[in-house]
Amino acid sequence: MSRVIVVTSGKGGVGKTTTSANLSAGLALRGKKVVVIDFDVGLRNLDLVMGCERRVVYDFVNVIQGEATLNQALIRDKNVENLHILPASQTRDKDALTEAGVQKVIEDLKEMGFDYIVCDSPAGIESGAVMALTFADDAIVVVNPEVSSVRDSDRIIGIIQSRSRRAKEGQEPVKEYLLVTRYSPRRVKAGEMLSYGDILEILKVPLMGVIPESQRVLESSNQGLPAVHQKETDVAQAYQDAIDRYLGNDLPLRFVDEEDKGFFRRLLESVGVGGSSKSA
Amino acid sequence: MKYSSKTRPSVEFKGFETPSLRAVLREASALALQETLERMCEQQPDFFGWQPVLIDLTRLGDVTESLDWPAVLRAFRSAQLHPVAVCGAPESFRERADSLCLGLVDLPEPAPHSSRALADTQVAQSSDRSAEPTLPPSERSSPPERSAQAPEMQAPEQGSPRSAPPEPGSGSGPSSGQGALPLLDAMIIDRPIRSGQQIYARDRDLIVMAVVSPGAEVIADGNVHVYGSLAGRAIAGARGRRDARIFTLDLRAEIVAVAGLYKTFEEGVPENLRGKPVQIALGAANADALEIRPI
Numbered sequence: 001m002s003r004v005i006v007v008t009s010g011k012g013g014v015g016k017t018t019t020s021a022n023l024s025a026g027l028a029l030r031g032k033k034v035v036v037i038d039f040d041v042g043l044r045n046l047d048l049v050m051g052c053e054r055r056v057v058y059d060f061v062n063v064i065q066g067e068a069t070l071n072q073a074l075i076r077d078k079n080v081e082n083l084h085i086l087p088a089s090q091t092r093d094k095d096a097l098t099e100a101g102v103q104k105v106i107e108d109l110k111e112m113g114f115d116y117i118v119c120d121s122p123a124g125i126e127s128g129a130v131m132a133l134t135f136a137d138d139a140i141v142v143v144n145p146e147v148s149s150v151r152d153s154d155r156i157i158g159i160i161q162s163r164s165r166r167a168k169e170g171q172e173p174v175k176e177y178l179l180v181t182r183y184s185p186r187r188v189k190a191g192e193m194l195s196y197g198d199i200l201e202i203l204k205v206p207l208m209g210v211i212p213e214s215q216r217v218l219e220s221s222n223q224g225l226p227a228v229h230q231k232e233t234d235v236a237q238a239y240q241d242a243i244d245r246y247l248g249n250d251l252p253l254r255f256v257d258e259e260d261k262g263f264f265r266r267l268l269e270s271v272g273v274g275g276s277s278k279s280a
Numbered sequence: 281m282k283y284s285s286k287t288r289p290s291v292e293f294k295g296f297e298t299p300s301l302r303a304v305l306r307e308a309s310a311l312a313l314q315e316t317l318e319r320m321c322e323q324q325p326d327f328f329g330w331q332p333v334l335i336d337l338t339r340l341g342d343v344t345e346s347l348d349w350p351a352v353l354r355a356f357r358s359a360q361l362h363p364v365a366v367c368g369a370p371e372s373f374r375e376r377a378d379s380l381c382l383g384l385v386d387l388p389e390p391a392p393h394s395s396r397a398l399a400d401t402q403v404a405q406s407s408d409r410s411a412e413p414t415l416p417p418s419e420r421s422s423p424p425e426r427s428a429q430a431p432e433m434q435a436p437e438q439g440s441p442r443s444a445p446p447e448p449g450s451g452s453g454p455s456s457g458q459g460a461l462p463l464l465d466a467m468i469i470d471r472p473i474r475s476g477q478q479i480y481a482r483d484r485d486l487i488v489m490a491v492v493s494p495g496a497e498v499i500a501d502g503n504v505h506v507y508g509s510l511a512g513r514a515i516a517g518a519r520g521r522r523d524a525r526i527f528t529l530d531l532r533a534e535i536v537a538v539a540g541l542y543k544t545f546e547e548g549v550p551e552n553l554r555g556k557p558v559q560i561a562l563g564a565a566n567a568d569a570l571e572i573r574p575i
Binding site: 125151154155157158159161162202204 | 471472473474475476477490491493494495496
């Protein structure tokens with residue numbers, strides 16, 4: 001039974017594509033058959049982050065317009081089995097994505113046996129973003145701990161609730177998950193940033209996870225290797241926790257307190273190795 | 281060609297909701313009106329943006345006839361307002377109104393500050409009306425309707441300072457008496473109302489059992505109850521019902537309005553009213569002001 005997941009936010013630059021990449025890779029690493037689709041029309045990013053930009057021959061719009069088959073357009077991920085990418089078009093024509101066309105592609109992907117179809121939404125609330133959420137069963141709303149991001153996420157949640165297929169056809173509503181990204185516990189403590197508790201208070205959507213701000217993300221996108229592959233990093237672990245929670249395991253939040261540096265680092269620090277030295 | 285049921289009518293009526301204004305004239309002077317309107321539009325000539333306007337003459341009493349009407353209409357038009365009709369004018373004015381191509385409309389309830397001498401019985405009636413509950417308890421026997429989805433109504437008009445909070449229905453057809461009809465069961469919504477959404481409970485109360493986000497709008501012809509924090513905008517008595525109220529557990533709104541009278545909170549909600557249950561209604565003493573009182 002396939003599940004269509006939209007990764008959206010309203011605001012741009014908060015971590016949708018990073019999350020789509022890590023979510024898809026993470027699910028595939030757990031043995032699921034996953035396809036991730038870039039719904040941006042004109043600005044193609046997902047292929048860069050996934051490291052397959054040199055292998056793009058056909059794209060989403062080519063498939064919709066019948067210029068290529070899905071098999072021709074889908075790119076197999078080099079790093080993990082069972083993961084495929086459907087890249088975005090470079091055209092600027094927003095009408096190229098039609099609802100009927102998108103519906104057919106999603107239905108065809110379901111026929112191909114994918115467990116999860118991840119839709120990486122563009123920023124905004126215009127046609128690309130609406131198209132990405134139209135067929136969703138689940139929605140991961142990505143938000144930064146910052147007021148305009150929270151406001152925009154609120155807006156997009158409203159749009160999911162009124163313009164998704166599930167809403168329009170009176171089916172069970174799209175299941176919403178909140179993912180807070182670029183979280184800095186130090187800045188929250190200093191009062192510069194909203195805490196995840198504040199965000200929950202405003203948005204009232206179940207929390208799927210908190211991803212810490214990290215240099216890793218920039219490095220990952222530069223290398224074209226989603227952070228989740230670098231298993232020992234905080235970002236990778238945070239994404240893995242988030243995916244576990246999405247799959248139903250109730251895990252405690254990590255990386256939300258300033259002191260949470262991980263067991264070994266604390267141990268090493270306490271015997272004066274690495275970081276600040278303390279008297280034994 | 282004689283119209284029969286087989287021929288298609290040459291005109292079809294559909295709903296059209298547009299913000300409209302009621303211009304309450306305080307002096308019987310076209311010149312004063314012109315000057316006031318010019319001052320209002322000085323910074324922004326399209327401040328009003330061609331909204332329909334209902335000219336309220338209740339305060340002028342008998343002086344209505346002697347007004348320089350062509351000048352009055354010119355003044356409104358040069359401020360980009362469409363005079364559509366007058367209200368608060370005596371029936372004797374109808375012929376004149378016709379000749380000016382203006383409608384003559386009745387106000388839903390008697391305006392409390394009329395300079396006309398009100399008959400004693402009229403005054404008694406209006407005070408009784410305000411004490412009357414919106415609906416006798418016995419009529420609320422059937423269970424209230426539950427709204428499964430929060431419907432996204434018409435695209436909200438954002439960011440235009442010129443439009444007073446929309447008065448749904450007041451622009452379309454005679455609105456007299458509409459707001460005073462008995463209310464149907466309340467519309468109940470138990471999910472947060474998100475930024476950009478607009479909910480309108482027509483001819484009924486609206487009950488929201490969750491928060492109203494900043495940038496959202498909740499509107500009812502009856503009362504608005506928010507069992508959560510109320511940010512965004514709330515409008516009660518949208519079609520003129522003056523005894524409508526807004527109730528909330530935590531007021532953080534940008535704008536509140538009752539029966540067309542609105543209040544903004546540019547400096548935020550006053551300290552003594554923050555974070556506690558409040559009700560907002562037209563003042564008991566001064567019905568031209570909104571009062572906010574803790575519950």
